[in-house]
Amino acid sequence: MASYDVIRAELDDGLDRKDLRRLKDRFLAVNAERMLRTRHALGVRRESVLDVIPIFLAANHPMLPGFVSRDVPHGLASYQPDDNALRAAQQIARSFKYQPDRMRDPDLYSLFLMGSTGTLGQTSSSDLDIWVCHRSGLDPAALVLLEQKCERISAWCNSIGVEAHFFLMSPTRFSHGETGNLSTENCGSAQHFLLLDEFYRTAVLLAGRYPIWWLVPPARDSEHSEHAAILRDKRFIPKDETIDLGGISLIPPGEFVGAGLWQIYKGIDSPYKSVLKILLTEVYASEYPTGQILSARFKELVYGNELDADVLDPYVLVYQKLERYLAERSEWERLELVRRCLYLKAGVRLSRKQNERHWKVSLMRDLVESWNWEIPQLRVLDDHRKWKAARVHQERREVVNNLNYSYRFLTRFAREQQSEITINAAEMTVLGRKLYAAFERKAGKVEMINPGLAPDLSEDYLTFHESNRGWRIFCDPPSRVDAEQPEPIKQALTLVDAITWAHLNGLLDAGTQLTVRGLRGAVGKYALERFLDVIRRQLACPFLLPPQSAFVHPAEPLRNLYFINFNIPESPEAVDLTRVSNRTDALTYSAYRENLTHTIDQIAVNTWHEVYCTHFAGGTAIRDCLIHRLRALHARKKKRLPETEFHCLSTGHGASIARRLQQLFEDVTDCYFGGTLPLSTRYLIEVENGFFSLQFHDEEPVGVHLENEQALLRYLGNDQPTYSPIVVDRHALQKSHLREIFSTGRTESIQVFLQMLDGLQAEVHLFDERGSLYRYRAPCTSLTGALLPLDRFLRSVRYRLSADTLHSNLCEEILYYELRAGQVSGEWSLRTLAVPPDSENAEHHAVQVIVEAGEGGRPSYSVFCNHQEFSSLEYGDQLFQIVASHILSQRSSGERYPCYITDLDLGNLPVNDQQASHQTIHYLRYKHHLERLLQEALDTC
Numbered sequence: 001m002a003s004y005d006v007i008r009a010e011l012d013d014g015l016d017r018k019d020l021r022r023l024k025d026r027f028l029a030v031n032a033e034r035m036l037r038t039r040h041a042l043g044v045r046r047e048s049v050l051d052v053i054p055i056f057l058a059a060n061h062p063m064l065p066g067f068v069s070r071d072v073p074h075g076l077a078s079y080q081p082d083d084n085a086l087r088a089a090q091q092i093a094r095s096f097k098y099q100p101d102r103m104r105d106p107d108l109y110s111l112f113l114m115g116s117t118g119t120l121g122q123t124s125s126s127d128l129d130i131w132v133c134h135r136s137g138l139d140p141a142a143l144v145l146l147e148q149k150c151e152r153i154s155a156w157c158n159s160i161g162v163e164a165h166f167f168l169m170s171p172t173r174f175s176h177g178e179t180g181n182l183s184t185e186n187c188g189s190a191q192h193f194l195l196l197d198e199f200y201r202t203a204v205l206l207a208g209r210y211p212i213w214w215l216v217p218p219a220r221d222s223e224h225s226e227h228a229a230i231l232r233d234k235r236f237i238p239k240d241e242t243i244d245l246g247g248i249s250l251i252p253p254g255e256f257v258g259a260g261l262w263q264i265y266k267g268i269d270s271p272y273k274s275v276l277k278i279l280l281t282e283v284y285a286s287e288y289p290t291g292q293i294l295s296a297r298f299k300e301l302v303y304g305n306e307l308d309a310d311v312l313d314p315y316v317l318v319y320q321k322l323e324r325y326l327a328e329r330s331e332w333e334r335l336e337l338v339r340r341c342l343y344l345k346a347g348v349r350l351s352r353k354q355n356e357r358h359w360k361v362s363l364m365r366d367l368v369e370s371w372n373w374e375i376p377q378l379r380v381l382d383d384h385r386k387w388k389a390a391r392v393h394q395e396r397r398e399v400v401n402n403l404n405y406s407y408r409f410l411t412r413f414a415r416e417q418q419s420e421i422t423i424n425a426a427e428m429t430v431l432g433r434k435l436y437a438a439f440e441r442k443a444g445k446v447e448m449i450n451p452g453l454a455p456d457l458s459e460d461y462l463t464f465h466e467s468n469r470g471w472r473i474f475c476d477p478p479s480r481v482d483a484e485q486p487e488p489i490k491q492a493l494t495l496v497d498a499i500t501w502a503h504l505n506g507l508l509d510a511g512t513q514l515t516v517r518g519l520r521g522a523v524g525k526y527a528l529e530r531f532l533d534v535i536r537r538q539l540a541c542p543f544l545l546p547p548q549s550a551f552v553h554p555a556e557p558l559r560n561l562y563f564i565n566f567n568i569p570e571s572p573e574a575v576d577l578t579r580v581s582n583r584t585d586a587l588t589y590s591a592y593r594e595n596l597t598h599t600i601d602q603i604a605v606n607t608w609h610e611v612y613c614t615h616f617a618g619g620t621a622i623r624d625c626l627i628h629r630l631r632a633l634h635a636r637k638k639k640r641l642p643e644t645e646f647h648c649l650s651t652g653h654g655a656s657i658a659r660r661l662q663q664l665f666e667d668v669t670d671c672y673f674g675g676t677l678p679l680s681t682r683y684l685i686e687v688e689n690g691f692f693s694l695q696f697h698d699e700e701p702v703g704v705h706l707e708n709e710q711a712l713l714r715y716l717g718n719d720q721p722t723y724s725p726i727v728v729d730r731h732a733l734q735k736s737h738l739r740e741i742f743s744t745g746r747t748e749s750i751q752v753f754l755q756m757l758d759g760l761q762a763e764v765h766l767f768d769e770r771g772s773l774y775r776y777r778a779p780c781t782s783l784t785g786a787l788l789p790l791d792r793f794l795r796s797v798r799y800r801l802s803a804d805t806l807h808s809n810l811c812e813e814i815l816y817y818e819l820r821a822g823q824v825s826g827e828w829s830l831r832t833l834a835v836p837p838d839s840e841n842a843e844h845h846a847v848q849v850i851v852e853a854g855e856g857g858r859p860s861y862s863v864f865c866n867h868q869e870f871s872s873l874e875y876g877d878q879l880f881q882i883v884a885s886h887i888l889s890q891r892s893s894g895e896r897y898p899c900y901i902t903d904l905d906l907g908n909l910p911v912n913d914q915q916a917s918h919q920t921i922h923y924l925r926y927k928h929h930l931e932r933l934l935q936e937a938l939d940t941c
Helices: 017-042 049-058 083-092 140-159 171-175 193-202 218-233 253-266 271-287 294-303 314-328 332-346 359-371 375-382 389-416 425-439 478-484 495-504 525-538 548-552 573-580 621-635 654-673 709-716 737-742 783-802 872-890 920-940
Strands: 108-114 128-134 164-169 204-208 461-467 470-474 490-492 513-518 557-564 599-606 611-617 643-648 682-687 690-697 700-706 726-728 749-756 761-767 773-779 813-821 828-833 847-853 859-865 868-871 903-905
Touching (some): 017 204, 049 108, 049 140, 108 193, 128 140, 193 314, 218 294, 271 314, 271 389, 461 478, 525 599, 599 621, 621 682, 690 709, 700 709, 783 813, 783 903, 783 920, 847 920, 903 920
Parallel strands (some): 682 726, 847 903
Antiparallel strands (some): 108 128, 108 204, 461 470, 557 599, 599 611, 682 690, 690 700, 749 761, 813 828
16 A cells, blocks of 8 residues: 555654545445445345435424424434435324424434444344434433334334334543443443444444544544544534544443443353454453553555455454454364354355355355365355254353453453452342342253254254163154164253253144153143143243343342142052042042142242242152242242142042142242231141141241141240241141131230040140140149139249340230130130139148259258248259158148149249240249149159
């Protein structure tokens, strides 16, 4: 090239308006060629959209697409539509005439196409990213109207087959680093200078003012503002001819991390383009701070009079820079991936007959020949739309690994530079969550293997084969699997997991011939068809990512599908059992009290559209599944409960089993999240011959298996740190007196239930103020005989606990009930008991015991009998014999009938780790322990 063609336009040498015009003409020539390539990519029927979009925004005509109101900002600087544009607009609105308002300054400065338009990367399906640069003085209301107009223009473009996205830009605010909020198409605060670098090397001026950056020499980019000011202030260029979006002096290191995260995020939908962009960011970081960015290289070439659009193509410039970087590092596998990304992004098919005179074919042909690619390799890539799961899975691994490699490099680079990440915390969180949802592997999570790599993974045949270690999926008919024993495409723990994975990844569609081979025989056709119907209805394929707003909050349960006994052979014996029992509850079915729920498979979808498959089996399947559900709901503090469906696909009792489980899960969920009961509530469920109880401990749901009713009663007697009511499942403890007792639970009270057994003793059930159950039998000839000594003792305990400032759930009342059995129905009833007057007589002895912690953890006792003290410090192990002798001496009859402790002080005895203070049940245990010791002493005196 001749030296006079190189324009430096240095300030030191004085500016030449002639050189400035030549520079402007060169950039406009490059711009015109890219516009021409953009039109060719759109095609004859759609290219007119480039003519009319400027008119839609410059004018505000009610007959043109996008009209919102008369108040919408409009007018486009330096714009006069040509005849083609006017004809295109008049085909839409015949009465339209372009009449610019010369009495007011235009609100819009420039329209730019930005990204892949007019480049090797643009295809017929590429969208148009359009920057609408407006004056900075527009008020928020006007910007809202302008956004609405752009949305309507987008909708019109979409109606004619063009996907267009508009981005409002204030040059002044953008040059100060304001890029708008994060969205699907907007990188938000993730990058500014990197975005500006991409803009300057890819932007095509659609209409309006051109960038003043064109006229700032490459060597003066670090002095962009000063140089641009001189050009304007000294009138080397008209003041209203250019737009200034700022310069790029040095990209801050912290921006590389945000840009890398953004590109991984974009890689979910556009993996090949993202590999190129994040790797370019890696190269920039590796060359920091002395490397040359590509926008500077692009401008340098134009200043050197290089106007060949192929040489200046942004994708070619990116590739050349990446090739040099990877070749120097001998990273040939990564370089091959970059080449595949570029080839597939270009959208040509060189293994087939092409128009060799087309610029893209010619350019791509030259590149491919320099790579020494052979026809077979080209055929594989040209058939990428026919790739199936195996090839897509392999490609996805390479893409994701490279995205992650670049991101780790950038993170390490930012840490070494001790620079702050420029992306703001909120947007960092949103991007991180979306990446987590798309790429993070977790137990039970269904992996999506096709992030935009192939349009159709459906298979003609799928064979699911069960082994001792789970299920294997083959993309072959059973005969070929048997004969050739190919490698499975996927292995899964359960059949539900396997089918769900195949469905969501598009391998299994309505035309797939499906064969399922289980170890126990073939899965029933009816159950399989119903299962497929459910997941196709509830998990539509393709399973799209949720809206951006979903990632502002942590993931929450959205939908739960439960499949009971799927792939479990039906038991014909279960039907016959109905003849010997009327027990129809699916958890205690028939006289054999059989649990008909053997397995539960849960498919859970959350608000981030992650899908999880979880399998529960064995006698604890229901308990484990309930705990899993409660943990998920409580962890996210869910206010709106997820949609829930239960399906039991067997032909026998399937419907009733599903209804029973759905009812149970709804009842349990309402118990803990209905807003009326505390998390400390114990929910009792009867299964087979035993029970299990649910309860939250330290914010974590816990399930306890109880073998029988005796174990249940012992469990209910455990200490409770706070009040814990008991809720009995609607089918549990039918016709048991315990159900009647448990149903009367009241907070801040002690409830006592008495039942005479045989005229010589009464059975007592007592719930203390925290809901702990204490049961014992009291020798007596009437309920009054059992009630009076207990009432004396409880009132003294109530007095002591009221003085304990640490004691919660203070007992405000003591309630007594008589428990009565029905004579015919077998049902139980309660009658309130009043405490009769406590007659004082000579035979009544007030016995008070004070217990203190002694040496070595042994308790020390002080016993007061009618105010006379007996202490273990004085009498040691003989204390209770001495006390018994004293009591007998006070009885006129000398009989050895029971002696009751009327008052007890536990003093400084320690409480367990979960409790800050004693509760009534502690006093009752100590009372009966001491009364046994005292009775043994009475019997031996």
